Amino acid sequence: KAGVTQTPRYLIKTRGQQVTLSCSPISGHRSVSWYQQTPGQGLQFLFEYFSETQRNKGNFPGRFSGRQFSNSRSEMNVSTLELGDSALYLCASSTGLAGFTDTQYFGPGTRLTVL
Amino acid sequence: GNSVTQMEGPVTLSEEAFLTINCTYTATGYPSLFWYVQYPGEGLQLLLKATKADDKGSNKGFEATYRKETTSFHLEKGSVQVSDSAVYFCALPLPYYSGGYQKVTFGTGTKLQVIP
Numbered sequence: 001k002a003g004v005t006q007t008p009r010y011l012i013k014t015r016g017q018q019v020t021l022s023c024s025p026i027s028g029h030r031s032v033s034w035y036q037q038t039p040g041q042g043l044q045f046l047f048e049y050f051s052e053t054q055r056n057k058g059n060f061p062g063r064f065s066g067r068q069f070s071n072s073r074s075e076m077n078v079s080t081l082e083l084g085d086s087a088l089y090l091c092a093s094s095t096g097l098a099g100f101t102d103t104q105y106f107g108p109g110t111r112l113t114v115l
Numbered sequence: 116g117n118s119v120t121q122m123e124g125p126v127t128l129s130e131e132a133f134l135t136i137n138c139t140y141t142a143t144g145y146p147s148l149f150w151y152v153q154y155p156g157e158g159l160q161l162l163l164k165a166t167k168a169d170d171k172g173s174n175k176g177f178e179a180t181y182r183k184e185t186t187s188f189h190l191e192k193g194s195v196q197v198s199d200s201a202v203y204f205c206a207l208p209l210p211y212y213s214g215g216y217q218k219v220t221f222g223t224g225t226k227l228q229v230i231p
Contacts, residue, residue, distance in 0.1 A: 004158070033219075042224060043204065043221040043224075045219045104161065105161070106159040109158050
Protein backbone atom coordinates (compact mmCIF):
# COMPACT_ATOMS: atom_id res chain seq x y z
CA LYS A 1 0.00 0.00 0.00
CA ALA A 2 1.35 3.41 -0.89
CA GLY A 3 2.00 5.68 2.06
CA VAL A 4 0.92 9.23 2.71
CA THR A 5 2.34 11.63 0.18
CA GLN A 6 2.76 15.37 0.52
CA THR A 7 3.58 17.93 -2.13
CA PRO A 8 5.62 19.94 -2.46
CA ARG A 9 8.37 18.80 -0.15
CA TYR A 10 9.93 22.26 0.07
CA LEU A 11 8.55 25.76 -0.38
CA ILE A 12 10.00 29.23 -0.06
CA LYS A 13 7.59 32.16 0.15
CA THR A 14 7.71 35.78 1.22
CA ARG A 15 5.68 37.52 3.88
CA GLY A 16 2.16 38.37 2.82
CA GLN A 17 1.91 35.65 0.20
CA GLN A 18 -0.35 32.65 0.47
CA VAL A 19 0.49 29.00 0.07
CA THR A 20 -1.34 25.74 -0.59
CA LEU A 21 -0.02 22.38 0.56
CA SER A 22 -1.37 19.05 -0.62
CA CYS A 23 -1.74 15.67 1.05
CA SER A 24 -2.80 12.33 -0.41
CA PRO A 25 -3.78 9.82 2.26
CA ILE A 26 -3.40 6.08 2.24
CA SER A 27 -5.99 4.44 0.03
CA GLY A 28 -9.17 3.79 2.00
CA HIS A 29 -8.40 6.32 4.73
CA ARG A 30 -11.06 8.98 5.17
CA SER A 31 -9.42 11.11 7.86
CA VAL A 32 -6.65 13.57 7.18
CA SER A 33 -5.05 15.62 9.95
CA TRP A 34 -2.57 18.44 9.66
CA TYR A 35 0.16 19.40 12.13
CA GLN A 36 2.69 22.17 12.37
CA GLN A 37 6.13 21.32 13.71
CA THR A 38 8.56 24.00 14.83
CA PRO A 39 11.64 23.86 17.09
CA GLY A 40 10.05 26.26 19.56
CA GLN A 41 6.48 24.97 19.76
CA GLY A 42 6.98 21.33 18.86
CA LEU A 43 4.11 19.50 17.20
CA GLN A 44 0.80 21.30 17.15
CA PHE A 45 -2.49 20.05 15.79
CA LEU A 46 -4.07 22.25 13.13
CA PHE A 47 -7.23 20.45 12.05
CA GLU A 48 -8.73 17.19 10.92
CA TYR A 49 -10.97 16.45 7.97
CA PHE A 50 -13.20 13.45 7.67
CA SER A 51 -15.40 12.75 4.67
CA GLU A 52 -14.92 16.29 3.33
CA THR A 53 -15.93 17.94 6.64
CA GLN A 54 -13.72 19.61 9.20
CA ARG A 55 -14.29 17.50 12.26
CA ASN A 56 -11.69 18.80 14.67
CA LYS A 57 -9.74 22.00 15.02
CA GLY A 58 -6.75 23.22 16.97
CA ASN A 59 -5.94 26.72 18.18
CA PHE A 60 -4.67 28.40 15.04
CA PRO A 61 -5.83 31.68 13.49
CA GLY A 62 -8.25 31.79 10.61
CA ARG A 63 -5.37 32.33 8.17
CA PHE A 64 -4.95 28.59 8.33
CA SER A 65 -7.65 26.71 6.47
CA GLY A 66 -8.12 23.46 4.72
CA ARG A 67 -10.41 21.31 2.72
CA GLN A 68 -10.87 17.73 1.72
CA PHE A 69 -12.02 16.35 -1.58
CA SER A 70 -14.27 13.42 -2.32
CA ASN A 71 -11.23 11.19 -2.93
CA SER A 72 -10.00 12.09 0.60
CA ARG A 73 -7.08 14.15 -0.68
CA SER A 74 -6.66 17.27 1.40
CA GLU A 75 -5.21 20.71 0.93
CA MET A 76 -4.11 23.19 3.53
CA ASN A 77 -3.94 26.89 2.81
CA VAL A 78 -2.15 29.60 4.71
CA SER A 79 -2.92 33.18 3.73
CA THR A 80 -0.98 36.34 4.50
CA LEU A 81 2.14 34.44 5.47
CA GLU A 82 4.14 35.55 8.49
CA LEU A 83 7.74 34.75 9.36
CA GLY A 84 6.49 32.61 12.22
CA ASP A 85 4.70 30.32 9.80
CA SER A 86 8.03 28.82 8.79
CA ALA A 87 7.72 25.21 9.83
CA LEU A 88 7.46 21.60 8.80
CA TYR A 89 3.83 20.85 7.99
CA LEU A 90 2.90 17.24 8.50
CA CYS A 91 -0.13 15.45 7.24
CA ALA A 92 -1.43 12.22 8.73
CA SER A 93 -4.14 9.87 7.57
CA SER A 94 -6.21 7.27 9.36
CA THR A 95 -9.43 5.38 8.90
CA GLY A 96 -11.09 8.04 11.02
CA LEU A 97 -13.45 5.57 12.58
CA ALA A 98 -12.21 5.66 16.18
CA GLY A 99 -11.28 9.27 16.74
CA PHE A 100 -7.67 9.73 17.62
CA THR A 101 -7.30 6.24 18.95
CA ASP A 102 -6.93 5.41 15.28
CA THR A 103 -3.38 4.84 14.20
CA GLN A 104 -2.21 7.85 12.29
CA TYR A 105 0.19 7.44 9.39
CA PHE A 106 2.33 10.45 8.65
CA GLY A 107 3.68 11.82 5.42
CA PRO A 108 7.24 13.15 5.05
CA GLY A 109 6.09 16.74 5.48
CA THR A 110 6.37 19.99 3.58
CA ARG A 111 9.11 22.33 4.72
CA LEU A 112 7.83 25.91 4.39
CA THR A 113 10.24 28.80 4.70
CA VAL A 114 8.85 32.34 4.86
CA LEU A 115 11.32 35.13 4.06
CA GLY B 116 -6.33 19.97 31.17
CA ASN B 117 -4.94 16.93 29.49
CA SER B 118 -1.23 17.03 28.87
CA VAL B 119 1.86 14.92 28.40
CA THR B 120 5.30 15.57 29.85
CA GLN B 121 8.35 14.02 28.26
CA MET B 122 11.93 13.99 29.47
CA GLU B 123 14.25 16.55 27.97
CA GLY B 124 16.91 15.53 25.53
CA PRO B 125 19.21 15.08 23.90
CA VAL B 126 20.12 11.63 25.11
CA THR B 127 23.46 10.21 23.98
CA LEU B 128 24.11 6.51 24.44
CA SER B 129 26.66 4.01 23.30
CA GLU B 130 25.54 1.15 21.11
CA GLU B 131 24.01 -1.73 23.09
CA ALA B 132 23.20 0.50 26.06
CA PHE B 133 19.82 0.43 27.80
CA LEU B 134 17.37 3.19 26.88
CA THR B 135 14.62 4.76 28.94
CA ILE B 136 12.68 7.82 27.84
CA ASN B 137 10.19 9.00 30.44
CA CYS B 138 6.67 10.11 29.62
CA THR B 139 3.95 11.00 32.11
CA TYR B 140 0.47 12.22 31.35
CA THR B 141 -2.44 14.06 32.88
CA ALA B 142 -5.80 13.09 31.49
CA THR B 143 -9.42 12.62 32.21
CA GLY B 144 -10.30 8.99 31.85
CA TYR B 145 -8.02 6.43 30.29
CA PRO B 146 -6.93 7.52 26.84
CA SER B 147 -4.82 5.51 24.47
CA LEU B 148 -1.14 6.36 24.55
CA PHE B 149 1.31 6.40 21.68
CA TRP B 150 5.01 6.62 20.97
CA TYR B 151 6.04 8.02 17.60
CA VAL B 152 9.53 8.19 16.13
CA GLN B 153 10.87 10.72 13.66
CA TYR B 154 14.02 9.83 11.75
CA PRO B 155 16.06 12.68 10.26
CA GLY B 156 14.31 14.27 7.30
CA GLU B 157 11.19 12.16 7.65
CA GLY B 158 7.69 12.39 9.04
CA LEU B 159 6.52 10.64 12.19
CA GLN B 160 6.06 6.90 12.34
CA LEU B 161 4.00 5.09 14.92
CA LEU B 162 6.38 3.09 17.07
CA LEU B 163 3.93 1.50 19.49
CA LYS B 164 0.69 2.11 21.29
CA ALA B 165 -1.34 0.93 24.27
CA THR B 166 -5.07 1.32 24.47
CA LYS B 167 -5.79 0.56 28.12
CA ALA B 168 -4.18 0.39 31.53
CA ASP B 169 -1.54 -2.32 31.99
CA ASP B 170 -1.25 -2.82 28.24
CA LYS B 171 2.28 -3.22 26.96
CA GLY B 172 3.04 -1.94 23.50
CA SER B 173 6.08 -3.32 21.72
CA ASN B 174 7.78 -2.96 18.37
CA LYS B 175 11.34 -3.24 17.00
CA GLY B 176 12.67 -4.10 20.45
CA PHE B 177 11.03 -1.07 22.06
CA GLU B 178 8.48 -1.49 24.84
CA ALA B 179 6.21 0.75 26.88
CA THR B 180 3.72 -0.17 29.59
CA TYR B 181 0.62 1.90 30.26
CA ARG B 182 0.75 2.40 34.03
CA LYS B 183 -2.39 3.95 35.44
CA GLU B 184 -1.10 4.17 39.02
CA THR B 185 1.87 6.33 38.05
CA THR B 186 0.24 7.88 34.93
CA SER B 187 3.31 6.93 32.95
CA PHE B 188 4.18 5.38 29.60
CA HIS B 189 7.96 5.18 29.61
CA LEU B 190 9.72 3.95 26.48
CA GLU B 191 12.45 1.32 26.94
CA LYS B 192 14.82 -0.67 24.80
CA GLY B 193 17.32 -3.15 26.10
CA SER B 194 20.07 -2.61 23.54
CA VAL B 195 20.05 0.42 21.27
CA GLN B 196 21.61 0.55 17.84
CA VAL B 197 23.03 3.42 15.82
CA SER B 198 19.97 3.13 13.57
CA ASP B 199 17.73 4.04 16.54
CA SER B 200 19.06 7.60 16.46
CA ALA B 201 15.96 9.73 16.02
CA VAL B 202 13.51 11.94 17.88
CA TYR B 203 10.89 10.14 19.97
CA PHE B 204 7.49 11.63 20.79
CA CYS B 205 4.99 10.55 23.39
CA ALA B 206 1.42 11.40 22.32
CA LEU B 207 -1.90 11.67 24.09
CA PRO B 208 -5.00 11.79 21.94
CA LEU B 209 -8.23 12.94 23.47
CA PRO B 210 -11.75 11.70 23.02
CA TYR B 211 -13.74 13.60 20.47
CA TYR B 212 -16.14 14.91 23.08
CA SER B 213 -13.47 16.52 25.23
CA GLY B 214 -13.85 20.30 25.24
CA GLY B 215 -15.68 20.45 21.97
CA TYR B 216 -12.59 20.73 19.83
CA GLN B 217 -10.40 17.70 19.96
CA LYS B 218 -6.70 18.13 20.38
CA VAL B 219 -3.78 15.80 20.07
CA THR B 220 -1.05 16.57 22.51
CA PHE B 221 2.49 15.55 21.75
CA GLY B 222 5.42 15.64 24.11
CA THR B 223 8.26 17.97 23.26
CA GLY B 224 10.25 15.12 21.76
CA THR B 225 13.44 13.50 22.97
CA LYS B 226 16.36 13.35 20.61
CA LEU B 227 18.34 10.15 20.89
CA GLN B 228 21.84 9.84 19.51
CA VAL B 229 23.50 6.43 19.59
CA ILE B 230 27.23 6.35 19.02
CA PRO B 231 29.18 3.29 17.89
